[in-house]
Amino acid sequence: MAKSVANLGDVAAAAGVSKSTVSRVLNNKLGNGFAVSSEVRERILEIASQLRYRPNLMARGLTNQRTRMVSVLGGAHALSDMGNIYQTVINSITNVLDNAPGGFDVTVDMSQHAPGTSELPAWKIDGAIILAKCTSQTVEEIKHSNAPYVVINGPADSSGSTVTPDDIGGMEIAVKHLVQLGHTRIAYASAPLSHLAGHSSLKDRHDTYVKELNLRGLAAIKGHEEPFTSAEDFLKSVVVIQKATAIIAYGHMSALNIMQAAHALGIAIPRELSLIAFCDEHAAGVMSPGLTFIDLGSREMGRIAAEMLLEKIKNPEQAQSRNVKIQEKLVFRDTTARPCR
Amino acid sequence: MAKSVANLGDVAAAAGVSKSTVSRVLNNKLGNGFAVSSEVRERILEIASQLRYRPNLMARGLTNQRTRMVSVLGGAHALSDMGNIYQTVINSITNVLDNAPGGFDVTVDMSQHAPGTSELPAWKIDGAIILAKCTSQTVEEIKHSNAPYVVINGPADSSGSTVTPDDIGGMEIAVKHLVQLGHTRIAYASAPLSHLAGHSSLKDRHDTYVKELNLRGLAAIKGHEEPFTSAEDFLKSVVVIQKATAIIAYGHMSALNIMQAAHALGIAIPRELSLIAFCDEHAAGVMSPGLTFIDLGSREMGRIAAEMLLEKIKNPEQAQSRNVKIQEKLVFRDTTARPCR
DNA sequence: CTTATCATAGCAAACGGTTGCTAAGGTAAT
DNA sequence: ATTACCTTAGCAACCGTTTGCTATGATAAG
Numbered sequence: 001m002a003k004s005v006a007n008l009g010d011v012a013a014a015a016g017v018s019k020s021t022v023s024r025v026l027n028n029k030l031g032n033g034f035a036v037s038s039e040v041r042e043r044i045l046e047i048a049s050q051l052r053y054r055p056n057l058m059a060r061g062l063t064n065q066r067t068r069m070v071s072v073l074g075g076a077h078a079l080s081d082m083g084n085i086y087q088t089v090i091n092s093i094t095n096v097l098d099n100a101p102g103g104f105d106v107t108v109d110m111s112q113h114a115p116g117t118s119e120l121p122a123w124k125i126d127g128a129i130i131l132a133k134c135t136s137q138t139v140e141e142i143k144h145s146n147a148p149y150v151v152i153n154g155p156a157d158s159s160g161s162t163v164t165p166d167d168i169g170g171m172e173i174a175v176k177h178l179v180q181l182g183h184t185r186i187a188y189a190s191a192p193l194s195h196l197a198g199h200s201s202l203k204d205r206h207d208t209y210v211k212e213l214n215l216r217g218l219a220a221i222k223g224h225e226e227p228f229t230s231a232e233d234f235l236k237s238v239v240v241i242q243k244a245t246a247i248i249a250y251g252h253m254s255a256l257n258i259m260q261a262a263h264a265l266g267i268a269i270p271r272e273l274s275l276i277a278f279c280d281e282h283a284a285g286v287m288s289p290g291l292t293f294i295d296l297g298s299r300e301m302g303r304i305a306a307e308m309l310l311e312k313i314k315n316p317e318q319a320q321s322r323n324v325k326i327q328e329k330l331v332f333r334d335t336t337a338r339p340c341r
Numbered sequence: 342m343a344k345s346v347a348n349l350g351d352v353a354a355a356a357g358v359s360k361s362t363v364s365r366v367l368n369n370k371l372g373n374g375f376a377v378s379s380e381v382r383e384r385i386l387e388i389a390s391q392l393r394y395r396p397n398l399m400a401r402g403l404t405n406q407r408t409r410m411v412s413v414l415g416g417a418h419a420l421s422d423m424g425n426i427y428q429t430v431i432n433s434i435t436n437v438l439d440n441a442p443g444g445f446d447v448t449v450d451m452s453q454h455a456p457g458t459s460e461l462p463a464w465k466i467d468g469a470i471i472l473a474k475c476t477s478q479t480v481e482e483i484k485h486s487n488a489p490y491v492v493i494n495g496p497a498d499s500s501g502s503t504v505t506p507d508d509i510g511g512m513e514i515a516v517k518h519l520v521q522l523g524h525t526r527i528a529y530a531s532a533p534l535s536h537l538a539g540h541s542s543l544k545d546r547h548d549t550y551v552k553e554l555n556l557r558g559l560a561a562i563k564g565h566e567e568p569f570t571s572a573e574d575f576l577k578s579v580v581v582i583q584k585a586t587a588i589i590a591y592g593h594m595s596a597l598n599i600m601q602a603a604h605a606l607g608i609a610i611p612r613e614l615s616l617i618a619f620c621d622e623h624a625a626g627v628m629s630p631g632l633t634f635i636d637l638g639s640r641e642m643g644r645i646a647a648e649m650l651l652e653k654i655k656n657p658e659q660a661q662s663r664n665v666k667i668q669e670k671l672v673f674r675d676t677t678a679r680p681c682r
Numbered sequence: 683c684t685t686a687t688c689a690t691a692g693c694a695a696a697c698g699g700t701t702g703c704t705a706a707g708g709t710a711a712t
Numbered sequence: 713a714t715t716a717c718c719t720t721a722g723c724a725a726c727c728g729t730t731t732g733c734t735a736t737g738a739t740a741a742g
Contacts (some may be wrong), residue, residue: 005486007698018722023700033703034435035719052485057463058399058408059698062727065398069464079432082627083423091420105462107448108416112437122398123410123444144393145346158667252625260629265605286423286594288601358696359692374733400728403697575714602717 006051006059012337014039015047022048051278061124067103070097070309071121073138074322075108075130077196081253085298086131089152092302093129120145127309130154132196132215148312150305150317155200155207159289161312163305167201167278170294170328171208171248173274177292177330178246182273182338186213187221187244189254192228205250205278228254239273241266255291259335264298270337281331290333297326347392348460354379355387363389367396402465409445411438411650412462414479415472418537422594422622426639430493433643441651442569461486466527468650471495473537489653489660491646494542502653502662504646508542508619511669512589512634514548515617518633518671518682520557523679524615527554527564528585530595533569546591546619572598576606580614585678593620596632600676611678622672631674638667 012019017040024034025044035192037260048195061067064147075102078086090108097104103128113119119138120128128142128149143159146290150161178186191202212233221244223237228250235258238244249255255277259269269289277284277291280298284291304324312319348657352362358381365375366385378383388401397501402408413434419427432447439444445467454460456544461469468488474495478657483490484500490500519527547565554561562585568592576599579585590596596618600610608614610630616630618625621639625632645665653660 008700009698019699020701020723021721024721025533027700029701034700034701034721037720040720042469052482054463054486056403056465056698058402059727060700061399062397062403062698063700063727066726071448072451076432076435078420079417079428082624083429090451091417094417094453097453098452104451106452107412107462108448108451109447110413110431111439111447112435113439122395123446124399141393145395146562186359218474222605256627263630281487286597288605334522349730350728360729361689361693363732367693368730370731372732375691375731381690397728400697400732404730406697546741628687653687 005056006053007056011044011051011053012184013050014051015044017044027051027189038276047268049315050127060239065084065124066091067124067126068102069123069125070104070127070129070313071104071123072106072108072129073119073134076109077131078108078112081251083252083279085153085280085283085284085296085301088280088282088298089131089302089305092299093306096303096306097310100306102332127313128159128228128304129309130156132199138162146316149315150308151308152301153199153201153307154320156323158321161305161306161308162323163301164323165201165296165301166323166325166328167204168208168295169204169325170278171329172212173330174214174248174278174294174337175209175216177332177336178248178274178276179218181246181274181336183246184218184339185221185242186218186246186248187242188224189228189234189238189247189249189252190226191230191250200280202250203276209248228257231257232265234258235261235265239267245272246274246336249275249277252277252283252287252293254293255279255293256287259291260289267276270335271340272296274336278328284331284333287335289335292336295329297328301326346397347394348397348440349394349472352389352394352443353390355392356385357427358385358427361478366458367394380651386395397538399621402537408465408467408468409443409447409463409566410462411447411468411470411654412466413447413449413470413472414460414475416451418472418619419449420451422592424593424620426494426621426637428643429621429623429639430643430646433640434647437644437647438651441647445487452462468654470646470650471497471501473540476556487657489650489657491650492538493642497662497664498542499662500663502646502649503664504541504642504649505664506637506642507666507669509549510543510666511554511619511637513673514669515589515619515635516550516553516557518673518677519589519615519617521586522558522615522677524587525559526562526583526585527559527581527587527589527593527681528581528583530569530572530575530588530590530599531565531567532591532595541590542619550589569598572602573606576602576608586613587617587677589613590616591631592635593618593624593628596620596634597628600628612681615677615680617677619669625672625674627647628676632678633674634672637671638669642667 010018014021025041094106097106119134120141125147127147130151133154152163156162221238221242261270278294280296285291348678349360363385366382435447438447450673452461460475461482466488471492493504499502562583603610619635625634
């Protein structure tokens with residue numbers, strides 16, 4: 001058998017002291033009736049690094065019941081549409097947690113779990129951040145394991161906090177922007193089928209679109225009620241036939257498709273058609289011409305979720321669950337303009 | 342304090358048997374001088390699920406020295422350019438490992454580690470898959486921890502296996518494709534600065550581009566030796582001034598930028614300019630017109646890496662380290678065509 | 683009736699750390 | 713010389729499982 005890994009006992013033996021002394025030195029657990037001579041201390045440190053000692057966290061976790069392990073559930077969402085907000089969210093979460101005092105180990109669960117099986121890692125975790133949604137079974141399991149959790153862009157019951165973008169406010173801003181530019185025929189390109197089916201953002205954005213147009217006495221353009229399929233067909237119906245001058249797209253993928261189809265059909269953006277979509281700067285950044293978009297604030301969502309989780313981990317008793325709404329913001333760039341006469 | 346989690350002892354007490362009996366029943370460790378009456382067995386199973394018993398894997402790992410935990414290192418790469426191959430790779434890895442007998446817990450490490458700190462999770466892992474690269478320090482640590490590892494698209498020493506796309510072969514195919522179409526003025530758009538600086542794919546693709554053109558007596562188009570910055574400037578220099586009729590792009594992001602810049606400059610693709618890029622179907626799928634690309638085989642890379650790792654985990658002594666090259670393939674779609682006169 | 687065998691189940695050690703408590707030796711104060 | 717206290721460090725229990733070995737009673741075989 002190859003060389004095996006050094007453990008506390010090995011270090012202790014090599015240094016000629018007891019395991020407890022090594023443990024206390026390495027963890028700097030002085031005081032409280034304990035002290036070491038600096039000579040012994042140096043020796044232990046020296047030998048430990050020489051032996052490449054790394055504490056076995058399983059053993060450690062066994063006694064102190066904490067793993068410093070935080071799990072991001074639902075990371076598979078980040079691998080679906082390219083450039084979706086979960087990539088930014090994960091980035092942001094790890095940023096915060098990496099720099100948190102104490103040092104957490106952030107692991108992202110990328111598995112697409114078979115229905116019925118547990119989504120929770122088999123490991124004991126100190127906390128979880130859930131992306132978009134997980135089964136109610138999983139929520140039950142997390143609650144039962146006593147780990148605090150935060151849901152990003154999805155629902156939770158009273159035991160968990162949530163961070164959600166304000167899709168209603170975002171759509172209001174989008175409509176207002178287009179109306180102020182002078183548009184009266186505004187279409188909505190919804191999400192493709194199966195895209196997080198049943199997610200609140202689908203309903204919120206759609207319903208608000210209808211409501212805001214109504215409020216202003218404008219007619220909704222037909223097509224908003226169906227899932228988005230062919231961009232070319234959509235443009236033919238909405239722009240060519242129904243004479244829409246602006247489109248609000250559910251997400252950046254719809255927007256990308258629409259831009260490409262518009263190009264193919266010879267529809268100039270933004271001269272003949274204004275386009276605006278819900279996404280974040282990461283996705284919008286690669287579109288050309290520069291996409292006018294409703295920024296979902298994904299970076300902020302990740303940051304706030306991570307901070308709320310840290311708070312809950314720090315004092316599990318006090319920290320309350322909160323439901324935070326992230327305000328969506330208009331980023332006005334090159335795909336929206338006044339309608340041409 | 343809230344309800345705490347049930348452990349083996351709780352189950353044993355509730356069932357009126359000993360811990361060892363519960364353990365053996367739950368793990369189906371019958372035989373070998375042990376058996377239970379089906380009555381006791383049923384009771385234990387019943388109570389365990391009632392109490393929502395989940396074995397504490399730290400305790401378990403402590404005794405049997407295996408964690409069934411596999412770590413993907415360098416997941417942060419997947420969050421850089423949208424649509425990069427590592428997203429597909431991770432997807433593919435988790436797919437294989439999820440369905441592996443025994444059930445592994447795949448965790449993806451998304452942290453961007455400060456230089457000098459360990460990239461290895463503090464946890465004892467059964468194996469690791471490294472994306473693109475990690476510090477030599479990390480490799481040392483993995484080796485020293487006795488865990489098998491596989492590097493995808495990066496170097497390893499004799500202790501680790503590698504899975505690498507054959508960039509030289511890929512570039513040969515790309516050049517050959519364009520030449521066969523009739524192109525003689527073929528440009529190369531390299532990677533933007535800092536994009537995995539020093540990675541072998543940079544050198545391999547570039548050098549092979551030069552070599553293949555030389556071989557055919559064709560002149561390289563100026564611009565191939567510099568990092569890619571502005572697509573518009575690049576097109577002006579390469580297409581407008583140097584009269585290139587085809588471009589081979591290092592990656593899908595360069596290609597996307599070029600397509601957009603071409604559109605802005607009124608250069609028709611593929612009529613006036615053929616474009617081909619290195620990427621995978623995931624990224625190419627969203628481009629329009631359909632991008633002709635050199636498929637890096639990211640799905641296969643992930644699959645093979647995961648399978649090789651499983652093999653090494655299963656029998657650590659026998660399984661040898663291997664270096665597998667993945668053949669790159671041409672996918673001929675709508676952005677390449679014969680040059681116009 | 684004794685002995686072997688089988689079915690059933692528990693004891694206790696081990697895994698690698700952490701930590702409350704105790705112990706040994708030295709020094710200072712009384 | 714006794715007491716008190718500080719410094720330095722070790723003992724041993726404990727965390728929750730797994731597992732080799734042992735124990736008990738019953739049944740079958742001789």
